[in-house]
Amino acid sequence: xxxxxxxxxxxxxxxxxxxxxxxxxxxxxxxxxxxxxxxxxxxxxxxxxxxxxxxxxxxxxxxxxxxxxxxxxxxxxxxxxxxxxxxxxxxxxxxxxxxxxxxxxxxxxxxxxxxxxxxxxxxxxxxxxxxxxxxxxxxxxxxxxxxxxxxxxxxxxxxxxxxxxxxxxxxxxxxxxxxxxxxxxxxxxxxxxxxxxxxxxxxxxxxxxxxxxxxxxxxxxxxxxxxxxxxxxxxxxxxxxxxxxxxxxxxxxxxxxxxxxxxxxxxxxxxxxxxxxxxxxxxxxxx
Numbered sequence: 656x657x658x659x660x661x662x663x664x665x666x667x668x669x670x671x672x673x674x675x676x677x678x679x680x681x682x683x684x685x686x687x688x689x690x691x692x693x694x695x696x697x698x699x700x701x702x703x704x705x706x707x708x709x710x711x712x713x714x715x716x717x718x719x720x721x722x723x724x725x726x727x728x729x730x731x732x733x734x735x736x737x738x739x740x741x742x743x744x745x746x747x748x749x750x751x752x753x754x755x756x757x758x759x760x761x762x763x764x765x766x767x768x769x770x771x772x773x774x775x776x777x778x779x780x781x782x783x784x785x786x787x788x789x790x791x792x793x794x795x796x797x798x799x800x801x802x803x804x805x806x807x808x809x810x811x812x813x814x815x816x817x818x819x820x821x822x823x824x825x826x827x828x829x830x831x832x833x834x835x836x837x838x839x840x841x842x843x844x845x846x847x848x849x850x851x852x853x854x855x856x857x858x859x860x861x862x863x864x865x866x867x868x869x870x871x872x873x874x875x876x877x878x879x880x881x882x883x884x885x886x887x888x889x890x891x892x893x894x895x896x897x898x899x900x901x902x903x904x905x906x907x908x909x910x911x912x913x914x915x916x917x918x919x920x921x922x923x924x925x926x927x928x929x930x931x932x933x934x935x936x937x938x939x940x941x942x
Contacts, residue, residue, distance in 0.1 A: 688731075692720045704735075708746060717754050824870065
């Protein structure tokens with residue numbers, strides 16, 4: 656409720672589009688109010704933010720600071736009136752190699768001196784925090800366009816399932832890799848992917864076999880909505896879409912996101928009632 660009230664304060668007209676090359680966008684300085692160890696935030700267009708996983712030397716593997724910074728970053732962006740839409744990508748040669756197992760071993764692994772019950776409770780207390788890192792994309796009021804190039808592995812595909820729109824380059828490939836490591840994927844893909852693609856059989860095949868899925872299959876399945884020739888055109892396309900979204904009423908866009916997320920997890924009658932209440936609230940605040 657408070658978030659809906661907040662968005663109504665920033666109903667202003669967007670400025671006309673301004674041309675900007677992708678190379679220039681990627682070369683823009685990090686926004687001073689967003690300084691992180693594993694994330695880089697810039698603004699390639701007015702009201703458009705670009706968030707990158709910034710560990711290219713580690714193929715954007717997700718270490719402990721990453722999981723913490725994701726929540727902080729997207730909570731901050733959600734309340735930032737200078738941002739209306741977000742492009743999310745990975746710096747370097749690939750989108751993400753998934754979890755940095757070496758870096759996270761100490762955080763997840765229980766002490767050898769713990770009994771079975773204490774080991775279980777230790778793990779149980781850590782995993783929900785990792786889940787929150789990706790749910791932060793859903794909770795962020797601003798639409799998130801995920802741009803995937805090359806490998807999107809394990810936790811990477813868990814992450815993109817929490818985005819609003821997914822694009823990829825022709826060289827992209829996706830893999831639910833957890834099964835190969837002898838673990839159950841536990842940060843979102845098993846819960847979100849079936850609802851995204853609507854093909855239960857194929858979802859089970861991907862999760863049970865841990866096979867790679869290429870870009871064309873991902874588009875056919877509905878995991879991504881557009882495939883671009885290369886990384887450069889991918890970012891250009893994602894920024895273009897983000898700019899179009901940013902030109903619309905931020906109240907209407909953010910209200911639409913709230914209603915779509917509510918409808919995904921509730922019945923049609925409940926969702927129809929929710930959108931009536933939402934529009935009623937927006938009108939009252941506007942008056």
